[in-house]
Amino acid sequence: MIRKFWPVATLLMLALSSVGVAxxxxxxxxxxxxxxxxxxYKSFIDKxxxxxxxxxxxxxxxxxxxxxxxxxxxxxxxxxxxxxxxYGLEDVHVYEYSVLLSFPExxxxxIVSPEKMRLNMKEASxxxxxxxxxxxVGLPYNAYSPTGDLTAPVVYANSGNPQDYDALEKKGVKxxxxxxxxxYSAPYSYRGFKAQTAERRxxxxxxxxxxxxxxxxxxxxxxxxxxxxxxxxxxxxGIPYDFIYPGDPLTPGWASVAGARxxxxxxxxxxxxxxxxxxxxxxALPMFQAMSGxxxxxxxxxxxxxxxxxxxxxxxxxxxxxxxxxxxxITNVLGGIRGKEDPEKFVLLGNHRDAWVxxxxxxxxxxxxxxxxxxxxxxxxxxxxxxxxxxxxxxxDAEEFTLTGSTEWGEExxxxxxxxxxxxxxxxxxxxxxxxSVSAVPCLSRVILDAIRDVSDPATxxxxxxxxxxxxxxxxxIAVAGGAAEINPIGSGSDHTVFLNHICAxxxxxxxxGDYGVYHSRYDDYYWMTHFGDPGMPYTAALAKIxxxxxxxxxxxxxxxxxxxxxxxxxxxxxxKWAKPFDPSKKKLGNLFGLVEEMRKNASALNPxxxxxxxxxxxxxxxxxxxxxxxxxxxxxxxxxxxxxxxxNWFKHLVFGTRSTYAALLLPELxxxxxxxxxxxxxxxxxxxxxxxxxxxxxxxxxxxxxGKGS
Numbered sequence: 242m243i244r245k246f247w248p249v250a251t252l253l254m255l256a257l258s259s260v261g262v263a264x265x266x267x268x269x270x271x272x273x274x275x276x277x278x279x280x281x282y283k284s285f286i287d288k289x290x291x292x293x294x295x296x297x298x299x300x301x302x303x304x305x306x307x308x309x310x311x312x313x314x315x316x317x318x319x320x321x322x323x324x325x326x327x328y329g330l331e332d333v334h335v336y337e338y339s340v341l342l343s344f345p346e347x348x349x350x351x352i353v354s355p356e357k358m359r360l361n362m363k364e365a366s367x368x369x370x371x372x373x374x375x376x377x378v379g380l381p382y383n384a385y386s387p388t389g390d391l392t393a394p395v396v397y398a399n400s401g402n403p404q405d406y407d408a409l410e411k412k413g414v415k416x417x418x419x420x421x422x423x424x425y426s427a428p429y430s431y432r433g434f435k436a437q438t439a440e441r442r443x444x445x446x447x448x449x450x451x452x453x454x455x456x457x458x459x460x461x462x463x464x465x466x467x468x469x470x471x472x473x474x475x476x477x478x479g480i481p482y483d484f485i486y487p488g489d490p491l492t493p494g495w496a497s498v499a500g501a502r503x504x505x506x507x508x509x510x511x512x513x514x515x516x517x518x519x520x521x522x523x524x525a526l527p528m529f530q531a532m533s534g535x536x537x538x539x540x541x542x543x544x545x546x547x548x549x550x551x552x553x554x555x556x557x558x559x560x561x562x563x564x565x566x567x568x569x570x571i572t573n574v575l576g577g578i579r580g581k582e583d584p585e586k587f588v589l590l591g592n593h594r595d596a597w598v599x600x601x602x603x604x605x606x607x608x609x610x611x612x613x614x615x616x617x618x619x620x621x622x623x624x625x626x627x628x629x630x631x632x633x634x635x636x637x638d639a640e641e642f643t644l645t646g647s648t649e650w651g652e653e654x655x656x657x658x659x660x661x662x663x664x665x666x667x668x669x670x671x672x673x674x675x676x677x678s679v680s681a682v683p684c685l686s687r688v689i690l691d692a693i694r695d696v697s698d699p700a701t702x703x704x705x706x707x708x709x710x711x712x713x714x715x716x717x718x719i720a721v722a723g724g725a726a727e728i729n730p731i732g733s734g735s736d737h738t739v740f741l742n743h744i745c746a747x748x749x750x751x752x753x754x755g756d757y758g759v760y761h762s763r764y765d766d767y768y769w770m771t772h773f774g775d776p777g778m779p780y781t782a783a784l785a786k787i788x789x790x791x792x793x794x795x796x797x798x799x800x801x802x803x804x805x806x807x808x809x810x811x812x813x814x815x816x817x818k819w820a821k822p823f824d825p826s827k828k829k830l831g832n833l834f835g836l837v838e839e840m841r842k843n844a845s846a847l848n849p850x851x852x853x854x855x856x857x858x859x860x861x862x863x864x865x866x867x868x869x870x871x872x873x874x875x876x877x878x879x880x881x882x883x884x885x886x887x888x889x890n891w892f893k894h895l896v897f898g899t900r901s902t903y904a905a906l907l908l909p910e911l912x913x914x915x916x917x918x919x920x921x922x923x924x925x926x927x928x929x930x931x932x933x934x935x936x937x938x939x940x941x942x943x944x945x946x947x948x949g950k951g952s
Contacts, residue, residue, distance in 0.1 A: 277854070279797055282626050283695070286789040289617040292778040295785070296771070298609035299778070302600070303767040306378055309595035309639035309646075310342055310569035317594055318572040321636045324612065325576040328619030330634070333576030338497040338649040340489035341506075342569045342642055343384040343479070349561040350448070350518055353392060355531055360524040365473040369465040370768040378598050378763045381519050383432065383449070384479035384642055385490070385566065389516040391446045392559045393420045395528055396552045399541040400426045401435035401449070406442045412535055414553045420446035420560065422528060422552070424543065425476060426455045430902035431734070433513070436480040437901065440515040446560050447517040450525040451476050454544035456758035457522060468673075468773035469758035472523040476761045477597040481511045481643045484901045486891035487738055488648030491568075494891055496653035506566065511643065516560055531556035571595075573646045576615070577633030578622050580796060583867055586874065587631035588795045589665045590614070590788060591647065591736050593640030599766035602757065602774050604640070606671040606781055611636065614785045618792075628796035630663065630870075637736050640669075641761075644738050651739035658740070663795050663874055664688075664747040665740035666788060672780035673773075674755010675700055677709045677787075680731040680905070681749035682741065682897060683811040684803040684877065685791075687852060689728060689749065691802075692790035699779035705787065730907055733899035742892045742899065745881035747803065751787070753780040799866060800851045801873040805941065809841035812896065815907045823915040823923075833927055836934035843941035850948045861947075869947045872940045879936040882929055886910050887922065895930055 307314040318335060325333045351359040362381065366374040396414055399405040401423030406416060421439045425432070432449055439447045453459050456470045463471045486493045490511040491503040506512060522545060529547045533555040542549045574594075580586065592607040599605070615634045618626070639645035651658060664685060675698070679689055693705040701708060712726050731741060731748060741748035757774070759765045775781050794802050816834065820827045827834065851873075861869065880895045886909050892898050898909025906912060910929060914922030 279793060282621060282793050282797065283790055285621050285624060285626070286617045286793075287786055289620050290613055290782050290785050290789075292782045294616070295609045295613045295778040295781050298612045299601070299605055299770060300767050302594070302605040302608050303596075303770070304599075306375075306598045307594070307596055307600070308379070308598075309571050309642055314595050314638065315572060318574055318636070318638065321574045321594070321612070322576070325574070325615055325619075325634070328616045329622055330576035330615060330619055331579050332633075333574070336573040336575065336650055336653075338489070338571050338573075338646065339499070339568050340497045340571055340639060340645050340649065341491050341566060342571075342639065343386070343564055343566045345380045345382040345562065346565050347561065347563040348380050348382060348518060349559070350520065350524070351559050352527060352531065352556045353559045354557045355555060358527055360520060361473070362475075362520065362524065363473065364475055364521070364763050365471060367465045370764075370766065372599060372766045372768060373763060381475040381477050382564075383436075383477070383517040383519055385481045385512055386517040386562060386564055387512075387514060388562060388564045389446075390561045391420065391516055392557060393418055393445055394552065394554050394557050395420045395422050395448075395532070396444075396534075397529070397532060397537060397541070397549060398423045398439075399537070400424060400430060401438055401447070402430060403438055406438065408538065409551055412551060414534065414551050417443040418445050419553070420444065420448060420558050422448045422450065422525065424450055424452045424455065426452060431484070432478050432517075433480045433482055434484065434901040434903075436513045436515055436517050437482055440513060444515065446558070447515055448520050448525075448558070448560075449476070449517065450520045450522055452525075452543035452545065453522055456760070457544065459544040460758060461756060464759055464764045464769065465772075468756040468769070470762065470764065473521045474759055474762040474764055475519050475521045477519055478761050479642050480513050480517050482513065483511060483643045484733065484899055484903070485510050485889055487644040487733075488652065489645055490643065492649075492652075494652065496649050498653060516562055518560060518562060528556055528558070571638035571646050573638055573650050574636040575633055577631055578618055578626075578628060580630040580632075581627045582629045582863055583870065584631050585661050586663055586870065587633050587661060588663045588792050589633050589635055589740070590668075590792055591635035591637055591665065592668050593637040593646065593736055595638050595641050597641055597761045598763045601766040601768070601770040602673050603670045603760065603765060606770055606774065607668040607752075608636065609778075610668055610671040610781050610785050610788070613782075614788055617785070617789065628793070629799075630796045632792050632796050640736055644733075644736060647736035648739045651744060655744060658744050658746065659878060662740060662744065662746040663801060664749070665737055666791055667735055667737040667748065667750040668752060668784065668788060669735045669750065670752050671784045672753040672755075672775040672778075673757040674753055675708070675780060676754045677705050677751070678729070678754045679749055679751040680729040682731060682747045682877065683728075683808040684805055685747050685749050686728055686807045687804045688791050688794050688802050689751075691794065692787045695790055696783055696786045699783055705783065730905035731897055732903050732905035734903040738899070741897060742894050745878050745894050747877050751784070753784060799861070801870045802852060803873050803876070804848065804852075805844035805876060805937070806841055806848055809837050809844060813837050813841075815896070819908055819911060819915070829923070829927060833931055833934070836931055836938065839938050840934055840941065843938055843945065847941065847944055847948065865947055869944055872944050872947075876937050876940055879933045879940070882910065886913070888913075895926075895933055
């Protein structure tokens with residue numbers, strides 16, 4: 242396979258004249274000074290996007306199980322590439338990687354005492370939805386669990402977080418060598434963190450189940466009558482420690498291309514040593530019925546019809562699991578539209594393709610959205626749309642395992658991405674309801690707000706911004722971040738991770754959220770989406786329009802619309818919050834606060850020029866505009882710590898990191914050093930932030946010089 246990247250500056254530029262930046266390195270023409278095609282581009286995209294086509298795409302992608310590396314998923318990769326070429330996208334290529342994936346050969350879980358009972362380990366079928374009766378959905382499992390055969394008593398550890406095990410030990414419950422039964426509960430924490438925590442506390446096995454209190458009957462009607470999970474639903478998922486590093490567990494920090502060096506399984510820091518299996522609430526119930534020990538705390542009580550106890554001696558469980566953890570091929574697909582003036586610089590829009598089963602919401606709704614958006618941009622290109630900078634679309638593979646496809650591609654093209662990636666815009670799942678939610682770096686805030694101020698909420702006819710500011714209608718899934726009426730700090734858990742945390746480019750992740758209790762189960766399918774998630778696809782279409790506006794603004798405005806005044810305000814807030822428990826007097830942060838305020842003032846002076854109406858021409862030559870945009874693009878990279886965050890050096894961003902739970906970790910080097918009581922580490926982190934802000938302020942001053950002199 243020939244590995245290609247997008248074109249360099251010597252490629253033939255397309256003919257449409259751009260607006261606001263002079264051609265031939267001179268001043269704009271009179272026509273260029275008044276023209277503003279950006280609203281017309283957005284209007285064209287709006288008119289082109291079809292809810293019916295989105296529905297057809299969704300039905301096709303969710304029609305069969307398509308786990309990473311499966312024949313069906315490979316067929317879908319070929320389909321994406323073929324469709325994108327037919328849409329008129331340029332530079333459509335596939336990128337293959339050989340990575341460690343994990344599949345079950347045998348899983349047995351049974352109660353051996355006080356009475357013997359083999360767990361069902363199957364999800365019920367329903368006549369209303371024929372897909373639930375398919376025999377090819379595979380065994381529910383936790384990817385990267387080791388093979389093992391274990392018999393031991395069970396302890397109930399609530400959500401499996403460190404404080405839960407502390408509570409058990411205070412009650413005298415012995416943990417060593419036992420099996421923990423834990424639940425996916427609010428607040429949600431990543432199953433890999435549950436595995437690592439159990440492993441560190443000396444447990445030998447881990448069973449994870451979904452309690453009806455969290456995502457089942459206690460929340461509302463269950464599938465197939467409603468959006469919540471029935472008693473038999475099982476949440477599959479990986480348990481690698483990708484908060485240490487994501488991607489192929491055998492190639493940390495480098496791409497899994499042909500001939501690449503690989504670690505052994507034993508050398509990998511991302512692979513768990515503890516046996517783990519997901520089960521249903523239906524299978525957890527007889528365990529609780531046989532559970533011995535003290536009554537669990539009130540806040541640990543779930544919604545099963547039984548008194549929850551802590552366990553420790555009974556019941557005794559036997560787990561026999563055989564896994565095939567071997568290297569397999571995965572496939573990413575990329576294609577896009579070349580920019581006219583600065584084609585090497587590009588905006589990247591991405592979604593993953595692989596699913597644990599059908600992936601109705603996660604990820605096929607997002608894939609359907611991406612496909613329709615790619616088609617709409619292809620039609621716009623045929624009609625004459627050429628952005629200043631390039632727009633590319635990415636359909637990733639093996640995200641469900643350990644953010645694998647995007648990470649491997651990002652690692653392979655790290656240097657080019659560091660120079661050229663304007664922003665990465667991620668949509669994992671498009672719409673499980675009506676509440677817009679977004680997580681992002683602060684410099685993208687205006688791009689986000691402008692987009693949602695311009696797109697209508699399908700239910701109300703008002704702008705999405707107005708619905709968003711009004712707040713969430715009700716509490717939705719535990720598996721998807723909420724946060725209506727605010728732009729959330731961005732953590733990990735999806736394909737933006739490599740671009741934000743490793744390459745240090747601006748990134749966002751967004752969706753419309755609602756009631757969703759069938760995460761990673763066989764019930765997350767086309768039936769669920771068309772009955773509960775987004776019937777008729779109005780919110781998926783709305784998200785496509787929001788996505789399009791972000792891409793057009795970032796690729797087509799004269800200057801990159803990155804708001805570093807908002808970034809400075811956010812950093813000040815993060816530092817204020819950090820200081821409360823660790824340095825209330827803020828003595829250590831005096832110089833740092835001064836540099837943040839300098840950043841705010843410098844950026845504030847620039848924003849009137851950066852965010853001028855696209856119809857008001859900024860009189861810059863092409864070369865000066867390129868230089869200004871190079872500086873704007875580079876500012877986020879100044880938050881990169883070359884050696885990485887201590888103990889997790891794959892993660893390099895000084896402002897945005899991730900907890901082991903996937904939650905955002907703000908000021909990660911500073912926060913982790915303070916939590917560890919490492920005064921030297923705190924001082925080093927402050928010095929790194931000061932150095933980053935000094936570089937940023939120098940760039941902002943250089944920008945002021947460029948914009949002040951005009952052409």
